[in-house]
Amino acid sequence: MSKTVGVLALQGAYQKHVESLEKLGVACRLIRKAGELENCAALILPGGESTTISLLLQENGLYQPIKFFAQNHPVMGVCAGMIMMASEVDDKRVTPLALLPFKAQRNFYGRQVHSFTDDIKLTFDSKPFNAPFIRAPGIKNPSAEIKVLATHKEETVMIGCGKHVALSFHPELTDDTRIHEYWLSRSNNF
Amino acid sequence: MTDNSSKKTNSNNDDFKVKVGLAEMLKGGAIMDVTNAEQAKIAEDAGACAVMALERIPSDIRRDGGVARMSDPDMIQQIKDTVSIPVMAKCRIGHFAEAQIIQALEVDFIDESEVLTPADDVNHIYKHDYKVPFVCGATNLGEALRRIGEGAAMIRTKGEAGSGNIIEAVRHMRALQSEMARLTTLGQEQLMAVAKDMGAPYDLVCYVAEHGELPVPNFSAGGIATPADAALVRQLGAQAVFVGSGIFKSDDPAARAVAIVKATTHFDDPAVLLEVSRGLQPGMKGLEMSEIPEEERLAGRGW
Numbered sequence: 001m002s003k004t005v006g007v008l009a010l011q012g013a014y015q016k017h018v019e020s021l022e023k024l025g026v027a028c029r030l031i032r033k034a035g036e037l038e039n040c041a042a043l044i045l046p047g048g049e050s051t052t053i054s055l056l057l058q059e060n061g062l063y064q065p066i067k068f069f070a071q072n073h074p075v076m077g078v079c080a081g082m083i084m085m086a087s088e089v090d091d092k093r094v095t096p097l098a099l100l101p102f103k104a105q106r107n108f109y110g111r112q113v114h115s116f117t118d119d120i121k122l123t124f125d126s127k128p129f130n131a132p133f134i135r136a137p138g139i140k141n142p143s144a145e146i147k148v149l150a151t152h153k154e155e156t157v158m159i160g161c162g163k164h165v166a167l168s169f170h171p172e173l174t175d176d177t178r179i180h181e182y183w184l185s186r187s188n189n190f
Numbered sequence: 191m192t193d194n195s196s197k198k199t200n201s202n203n204d205d206f207k208v209k210v211g212l213a214e215m216l217k218g219g220a221i222m223d224v225t226n227a228e229q230a231k232i233a234e235d236a237g238a239c240a241v242m243a244l245e246r247i248p249s250d251i252r253r254d255g256g257v258a259r260m261s262d263p264d265m266i267q268q269i270k271d272t273v274s275i276p277v278m279a280k281c282r283i284g285h286f287a288e289a290q291i292i293q294a295l296e297v298d299f300i301d302e303s304e305v306l307t308p309a310d311d312v313n314h315i316y317k318h319d320y321k322v323p324f325v326c327g328a329t330n331l332g333e334a335l336r337r338i339g340e341g342a343a344m345i346r347t348k349g350e351a352g353s354g355n356i357i358e359a360v361r362h363m364r365a366l367q368s369e370m371a372r373l374t375t376l377g378q379e380q381l382m383a384v385a386k387d388m389g390a391p392y393d394l395v396c397y398v399a400e401h402g403e404l405p406v407p408n409f410s411a412g413g414i415a416t417p418a419d420a421a422l423v424r425q426l427g428a429q430a431v432f433v434g435s436g437i438f439k440s441d442d443p444a445a446r447a448v449a450i451v452k453a454t455t456h457f458d459d460p461a462v463l464l465e466v467s468r469g470l471q472p473g474m475k476g477l478e479m480s481e482i483p484e485e486e487r488l489a490g491r492g493w
Contacts, residue, residue, distance in 0.1 A: 009218065009455075010218070010455050011217070011218040011219045011237075011239055011454075011455060012214075012215055012217060012218060012219070012239075013214045013215055013217060014217075014218065015217065016214060032455065032456060032459070047214075047215050048215050048216075048217075048218070048219070048239065049215065049216070049219065049239040049240070049275050049276070051234060051237070051274060051275055052219055052237045052238070052239045052275070052451070055235075055236075055237040055451075056237060056451070056452075056455060059237075059448075059452065060455075079215070080215070091274060093234070093274060106274060107274065110296075111276075111296045111297075111298055112209075112212050112276065112296075112298035112299065112321075112322060112323065113293065113296050113321045113322055115208045115211065115212065116204075116208060117204040117207060117208055132204075132207055132208055132211050133208075134208060134211040134212050134214075134215055135212065135215075135276070135298070170211060170214075173207065173210075173211050173214060
């Protein structure tokens with residue numbers, strides 16, 4: 001694949017996404033300024049602290065450029081990145097990009113002592129995915145056009161709509177690249 | 191549960207992965223020492239990725255003397271109730287009862303810290319026993335690997351806390367980086383001798399020789415007082431920074447906190463570093479290392 005995937009690198013686990021993409025032979029570029037989005041074919045919003053990432057998006061003039069970029073390019077948001085993709089967040093400290101119509105609930109699973117790893121069910125692959133959840137957010141009130149892509153017990157943990165995908169767990173912390181592969185193959189169809 | 195119960199092997203791999211996972215989420219960020227809810231709010235609003243709750247910042251501990259212990263749980267609770275970012279708290283080296291209390295309080299990270307007065311001059315805490323991840327200080331690679339062997343999910347340089355002087359953090363980061371680089375040049379047959387000399391677990395020595403880095407995130411602490419200090423340690427290989435006395439001992443904590451957050455993100459972009467370095471009030475005064483008597487240096491605590 002010749003296209004370059006941007007990875008937002010303001011704060012958080014961006015380097016782990018670079019490693020996942022490199023395993024798949026996908027070129028990537030760290031994004032800290034709006035101009036760096038140029039020539040990127042897709043964008044990953046990584047996990048980290050959503051209050052920090054939200055503030056730095058504004059301070060670095062990336063908020064509007066990413067919204068504009070997302071109109072025509074696929075975006076994958078993970079954990080804090082998923083919160084940034086929501087249309088609504090249960091916390092005024094975060095100003096989301098509103099790329100997907102759902103509500104994000106911060107720290108839905110509680111503090112770090114309640115973080116865990118467990119198998120989740122994917123709708124696009126019969127084999128389960130062993131997923132780390134780190135102070136993970138919840139996906140609430142998805143609108144009708146949103147497709148559920150993965151569940152853990154009763155909870156929705158991954159959704160997709162059009163080009164975009166959002167998930168509350170961390171595939172980049174595992175050696176399993178199926179989530180990244182799914183998003184990249186899905187984005188080829190748009 | 192005590193640290194002295196029957197010998198255990200390392201904690202379950204998934205548990206450790208989840209602990210290191212939170213450390214991964216803090217990368218590229220600034221973790222700030224705060225002593226009350228108001229400071230915690232300032233830190234969060236400035237973009238801190240976590241706060242360290244403690245009663246006295248290191249420069250005041252240094253000034254006041256006496257025994258420095260775990261902070262009052264009520265004070266830590268107030269800070270937890272005020273901010274949504276992860277909250278860390280310190281326990282004394284080897285004081286596993288303090289660690290148990292902090293874990294029961296559901297703090298997100300425990301710092302087994304040389305800034306407090308050590309409780310055990312031989313043993314550090316067996317950290318695999320806990321669900322809450324630990325960060326520990328190190329001055330060189332052997333020390334870092336011993337702490338990881340005990341279960342630390344993050345390593346930070348010790349630096350010299352409360353000094354406002356970056357020289358010790360630089361010394362420790364350079365020692366760590368050059369020792370790791372050296373290991374990658376050695377043959378497999380040399381690694382057991384290295385493990386013996388360093389007093390470090392053999393399997394972790396082999397990991398570093400193969401990968402050229404620690405198996406857990408590697409941050410910097412101790413003496414960071416300016417945006418330029420944050421950028422310096424980041425360029426030397428620190429994946430995030432702890433800022434202790436540097437913010438709330440300066441004349442303009444809120445502005446300095448924002449500047450340090452930005453400098454941590456844009457650590458290799460001098461144009462941004464220049465911009466965020468402008469217009470700040472004077473930083474904390476700081477101490478020359480020669481002003482700190484050998485027996486008062488915090489980095490020498492632990493082994």
